[in-house]
Structures are given as structure tokens and as C-alpha cells.
Amino acid sequence: MEMFDIIVVGAGPAGLGFVRSLEGSGLKVAIVERLSEAVLADPPEDGRDIALTHASEAIMEKLGMWRHIPEAACGMIKDAKVVNGRSDYALHFASAGSGKGYLGRIVPNHLIRRAAYLQVKDLPDVTLICDSAVEAVQTGQVTLSDGRALGASLVVAADSRFSETRRKMGIGAEMEDFGRVVIVCEMSHELPHNGVATECFHYEQTLAILPMHGEVSSVVVTLASDKAEAVMAMPDAAFAADIQARFGNRLGKMQLLGKRVAYPLVGVFAKRFVAPRFALVGDAAVGMHPVTAHGYNLGLTGGALLADAVKQAAAEGKDIGDIRGLLPYERAHRKVARPLYLGTNALVKLYTDTRLPAKILRGAALRLGNVLPPVKARIVGQLTQAVAGQGAQSR
Numbered sequence: 001m002e003m004f005d006i007i008v009v010g011a012g013p014a015g016l017g018f019v020r021s022l023e024g025s026g027l028k029v030a031i032v033e034r035l036s037e038a039v040l041a042d043p044p045e046d047g048r049d050i051a052l053t054h055a056s057e058a059i060m061e062k063l064g065m066w067r068h069i070p071e072a073a074c075g076m077i078k079d080a081k082v083v084n085g086r087s088d089y090a091l092h093f094a095s096a097g098s099g100k101g102y103l104g105r106i107v108p109n110h111l112i113r114r115a116a117y118l119q120v121k122d123l124p125d126v127t128l129i130c131d132s133a134v135e136a137v138q139t140g141q142v143t144l145s146d147g148r149a150l151g152a153s154l155v156v157a158a159d160s161r162f163s164e165t166r167r168k169m170g171i172g173a174e175m176e177d178f179g180r181v182v183i184v185c186e187m188s189h190e191l192p193h194n195g196v197a198t199e200c201f202h203y204e205q206t207l208a209i210l211p212m213h214g215e216v217s218s219v220v221v222t223l224a225s226d227k228a229e230a231v232m233a234m235p236d237a238a239f240a241a242d243i244q245a246r247f248g249n250r251l252g253k254m255q256l257l258g259k260r261v262a263y264p265l266v267g268v269f270a271k272r273f274v275a276p277r278f279a280l281v282g283d284a285a286v287g288m289h290p291v292t293a294h295g296y297n298l299g300l301t302g303g304a305l306l307a308d309a310v311k312q313a314a315a316e317g318k319d320i321g322d323i324r325g326l327l328p329y330e331r332a333h334r335k336v337a338r339p340l341y342l343g344t345n346a347l348v349k350l351y352t353d354t355r356l357p358a359k360i361l362r363g364a365a366l367r368l369g370n371v372l373p374p375v376k377a378r379i380v381g382q383l384t385q386a387v388a389g390q391g392a393q394s395r
């Protein structure tokens, strides 16, 4: 059996970010990925534009990923507005006064994936095993689809929110199937967005418009699963006209760029993040509803926390798979992720509930948010702080 210090299952942005965070530790790492290396090197567009906090931008900068992100392909959120139904009243988050020129950045997911790959591919202690899936796992050991067995002091699952590795290691997860689908795409428009991100909570559909480069926005439509097929089947021009109308023509004429991609919405929170010789990172630990844009932000901070725990154990000559060294990661990550997960799910329920009390409550919530400056200041602070903390973001 071929031996490593760490085996990472999944070369998604979280798994690769974690591996990059281990740089300099001298630990021998294998990453097993089902996709080919050609796909990792040039990932196809997947419609997702990822909103990143200042803390995430700082981590990506530190990991050397940021320099591979072309500035011209990204967006900058200067202000954010939340609108309830057709009302013109908005809860407004402004970057002015935060000491930072913007609330966050938006980067297409395929560019994040490519940047993460570029920063890992040449690391001397890292072996990338592509075109190969982990089919079986047990404590300190995995078996690949080609029959090879690999052993390690620590196996890290970064194989998505539907992690098979997590399930096979006997770790359950809370799952919240929202019965909804998110449709994402980019659209060009006549009028400038001025760096404003807008989230419109209509009664049956949620529409988020996020500022990308130039006169281009990322469009995120959330709707009941049984309505999604019809929206995906709409001709491009009809879809664009529908979004334009739903957005109250605020951006003038809108046109679809590229394709629409649909994702089913399932929130996932693993019961545990660690076990003896085993840990979860990224969506495998916490798979968020995208409305509050926390998923990869948590993937980055969680990966950095786990890498710190592992590096500390290695530096002290301890067994890196010992659960006593892994538990501080679980505690620290859970402390940040749990309130965000529960808060996001509660928000989703409030804003998709079409009953009258919920409609009144969310109207009141927006107004309260505007007249209680400490609440807003806290949210803006969490978006713009250089080190990740706890709280809600708005998207």
C-alpha cells in the first residue's frame, strides 16, 4: 500500500485550498479527484459567481490564488440592498464608513477552481491522482476505482455536500432539502449597476443581481423545483425579458450571456467534522444555501483552520491523525458555521413563506434593520473585516 501523511478526497476549491494552506509543512499529501487533470487546469464555466468577503480575499491572497484571478472578470460589491416583494423600500448596506472601498468581491467559480489548481499542481510534496475516485474508505485508508489502496495518518474528505466519504465513515449530516432550485447566469444590461448588489425577495421567486465587471451582472433566480424546468426551457430572449421585468427595469434592457445553470438547493451540516484519522472540509462539512453567500467563504476559513491544527501537531512531533489535535478545528469551525447555517435557513424560510404573518414580519425586519444602525454596522463589519468572524452577510 502506498503511504502518505494526508489523503484529500476531492480537488474542488476547498480541498485544493486546504492543501495549499499546508505548504511548508513538509507533509506528503495525495489528492484524489474523479475529474481529469485537464478539467482541473481549465474548468468549464458553471454559472456560479462567488461572492467573497475581505477575509476570503486575504486568504486567497496569502495562498497565492488571487494573482491568478483576472481583475477584468470579477465584480466589486460597493453597496447591497435587500427588497421585499414589489415594495420600493430597501434595507441598504453601504461600504462607505466601513473604512473599505467595497463590501466584497465576486469571482466566477471556474476561475477560483483554476487558481486553486495552479497553486497546488507544482507543490513538491503533493501527488495529484486524477481520473480516479475514492470508492472505499476506512480509518487511515482509501481504495481507488482502479483498485489501488492508499494509506495515511489522516484522510480529509472534500468531496462536496453529498460526500460519499463522509457517509462511508459513518458520519451523518443534517440535510435541509428546500424543495427549490437556483438558476444562475450572467446578463449584460444597458444601465450601470454602480457596484450595487440587490436581493429581491418576491413571493414565489427570489432574484439576486450581483455586480460583475462593466455592464454585466450575475443573476441568481431561486424558485420552487416544479417551476424550474419551465424557466430553464424559456427561450433566451423571453427569459431575459422576464428578469428585466422582475427587476423593475432598473438596469434597462437586459440580455443573457452564456448559458443558464440550475442547482437543486439542499443545505447540509455534518454531525461531526472530525473522527480518528479523518476530517471534513468545504461543503462536505457545511453545505450552505447560496442566498447568504457563505459556502466557499466557510470552505476557505475551515481549510485554513484545519491546516493550522495539522501543522501544529506536525511541528510538535505529534500524530496528525490524533483526534485530540483535530478537535480544536471542529470546535472553531462549528462556532462560526453553525449560527450562519441556522440563520441562513431561517432567513430562507421567512422569505419564501407566502403567508401573511411572514410577509408582515419580513417587511418589519427590513425597516428595523435600517433604523437600528448597530445591526447594519455589525453586518458590514463582518463583510469587510480582514479576518473571518461570526455573523450574517447579505447577498
Ligand SMILES: Cc1cc2nc3c(=O)[nH]c(=O)nc-3n(C[C@H](O)[C@H](O)[C@H](O)COP(=O)(O)OP(=O)(O)OC[C@H]3O[C@@H](n4cnc5c(N)ncnc54)[C@H](O)[C@@H]3O)c2cc1C
Pocket: 009, 010, 011, 012, 013, 014, 015, 032, 033, 034, 035, 048, 049, 050, 051, 052, 109, 132, 133, 134, 135, 158, 159, 160, 161, 164, 165, 182, 184, 263, 281, 282, 283, 284, 290, 293, 294, 295, 296, 297, 298, 299
Ligand atoms: C449557485 C451557487 C452559488 C454559490 N454562491 C456562493 C457565493 O456567492 N459565495 C460563497 O462563498 N459560496 C457560494 N457557493 C458555494 C460554493 O460554490 C461551494 O461552497 C464550493 O464550491 C464548495 O467547494 P468544495 O471543494 O467543498 O466542493 P466541490 O466544488 O463540490 O468539489 C468537490 C470535488 O470532489 C470531487 N469528488 C467527489 N466525490 C469524489 C470521490 N469519491 N473521489 C474523488 N473525487 C471526488 C468532485 O469531482 C469535485 O471536484 C455557491 C454555490 C452554488 C451552487
